[in-house]
Amino acid sequence: MKTLKNFKALLFIVLMLPLASNAQDVLDVLKSGQVRGDYQVNAQYYVTDSAIGAYEVPEKFKMNAYGNILYTNGNFTAGLRYEAYLNPLEGFDPRYKGNGIPYRFVSYKTDFIELTAGNFYEQFGSGLIFRSYQEWTLGYDNSVDGINVKLKPFKGVTLKGIYGTQRFFWEQGPGIIRGGDAEIFLNDIFPSMAESKLRLTLGGSGISKYQEAQDIEINTETDTSYNIYALKLPLNVAAYAGRMRLNYGGFSLEGEYAYKMNDPSALNNFIYKSGDALLINATYSQKGLGIFFSAKRTDNMSYKSNRLEQGNSLDINFLPPVTKMHTYGLISMYPYATQPNGEIGFQGQVIYTFPRESLLGGKYGTTITAHYSQVNSLKLNPINSETAIGQSGTDGYESEFFAFGDEKYFSDMHIEIRKKLNRNFKLKATYFNIFYNMEVIEGHTGAADVYANAAVFDMTYKFNRKYSLHGMFQGLFTEQDEGDWAAAMLELNLGSKIFFALGDEYNYGNPDTDRRYHYYTVAAGYTHNTTQISLRYGRQREGILCVGGVCRNVPASNGLTLTLTSSF
């Protein structure tokens, strides 16, 4: 049973305590520690709603839940997380089905060293070659089970080392990863820079994965024969990165370059091309003005601890998006998903606040945000006249480093105005123009590119210090996909404890008049100290999630959802 082997970890935690001559001493030690934790339950009762494609769910009731417990005593910390997917909510990978303790650790920390044994999350730099993290709402967890060591031998120097295997649902992935990172804050190293306005940090990291040999064959045909070739696989695949971060007053610049050795995998069609990535972020801020610019190029940088994994699991690294994630319902219908095999893009944003009492600022000031982001394909060329781009068992292709490919994947232009109109009323109005390459982003071959305009009016009216009404009105206008949408949501907050919400998304412009559905929602919630419980009843739209070469459907649903969170 999954929990049985993990129970040994709990026993280990107890045995780590200093030996005591009697039980009372042990209890005294235990009592001097602190226990903290948090938990969350997401459960849904499913109602069949064949109109929107919400088909019968045999269990009728599904649940995802977790509970974290942390025990801290001086320099020592131990913890575990219990998870239960009984059964996983619709849209979550069914391989999560079950319950157990997939996360447990013990840790010892001083000013000089921090040592963790068990599961941990860690990151090198921006994560281009290594990042393990958990995202509950996505059902994503690539925690490493092994050893994590952090050293601070001198002021301004941080060294990290990791070694272990990654979580794969209720098992561990087949690959072993090991790596290290060093970061130096020069202002602490060189006394002459201690008081300088220029702050400079340099970092470098390396990581390697090992996976046993496998028989992977590619099947080809010529005019006269069918041929089967076995791939010569690298058992150890390494990646390296170097980074720099510079701050000077209100200006900051950071950049990181990563390089990955040959890594033939199912996700890149078993090509032997090396991979690389460049990420640059620049910001400037002063009172009333903020400017942000980011650029990214990634080429064949999917890096997993199982060369055959094509799903959303076992990623060793993280390729940060260079686009903005929106939270408004209609705008988030077309989210950009980073293309692991290659992309080039940039984003820029300017935020300016017109001061109070100025002509455009008015009594309370006015903030305007302008944003533009775009992502394109890489410019790819065949390696020779006889090899197709991306052909298995070859170097795949060549790509010009700074060139934008001809295919646009995504663009997002939006302008937002935020203004407090009077003491009680705040308004945020945003206009969006979005381009969405559905064929590439969702893997939906043949789907038309989506050109959409959208507007959101987000307003809050405060009746008094306790009660407020929040309203959101959205419109999305497109001639592609499912056509135009309108959405409205009203949320009444009664102090900080209670809320009621009512909303609807209406696909009034669907070309199929029989599919012009309403996706209505009613919700209510109550908060008491650190505990919040909310209930939501309504419909959820269907979507498709594609990762690598495998797509899965996130089904439509209708029903009652319970969310419970608490911490202690």
Place this chain on the structure above:
Amino acid sequence: MKRTAYIFIAILAALFILESCDKVDEPYTVLVDSVKKGGDENYDSTKRVVLLEDYTGHRCVNCPTAAHDAHIKQLAMGKNLVIIAIHAGYFAEPTNSLPEDFRCTTGNELDEYYGVSLVGNPNGIINRTAFNDNIILGPGSWNDAINTEYEKPKMAKIRMNASLSGDKVSGSVQVEAIEPLSGDYKLCVYVVEDSIVAPQDNNNPDLDTTKTIIPIWEDYVHRHVLRGSVNGTWGSYIINGNLAVGNKESYSFSDYVLDPEWNKEQVHLVAILYHLESKEVIEAWQMHLE
């Protein structure tokens, strides 16, 4: 001194990491098998006949590539590899541009039991046996899993005979133990139709460079499409308790009605012998009806 020692160890560890990489030199591949086109089928009667269940759908853009690779593998292995294409789940649903419905009750029940389409398509199951702790396998793992099953000792031999009268099929299946068989075994007899020409979503233009085949391959040839089962999704009992080497058991069926829409010339019967408790397939066999 202590801190210096830690730094020295850290530098050593970094050097080890820097060296932990394998640079593969060209050529990156080794030829392991080659089958002439138009030649006799490869078949080794002393080896297992392996079953690949390819979970697919005509809306699945990556499925033609997977099916193509499996087809080549089958040409190399001949009768030692039986492929069934199970159309089930979201990507098998008909649409305006893909009006055919290749789903069937048996395929839907198998898909619901194994949960394949919830994980995604294309995915496959080889001999209903876990490979590296996974029963649902991406196409990149199929050859390895097939080879592994192929190298296992042959446990049983299956032979079939069948006759067609109008739209009705009657026949019998005989199972002979090559190794002692202990436990309960069931036998499934599935009906498969090959070479159905119908549209298929596709994103690989290299599968046929003589015409445009993306985003929709209008005249795609759907192979090994599971159409139904003679004796139910999970089959009929054929061995109870044990079967000694050389001993045989038989299963007979009569008057299974073929759908008149099916092309009888392309209908095959597939027999699958599996261990009841583990559900592992120990032998398969395929027979062309006409």
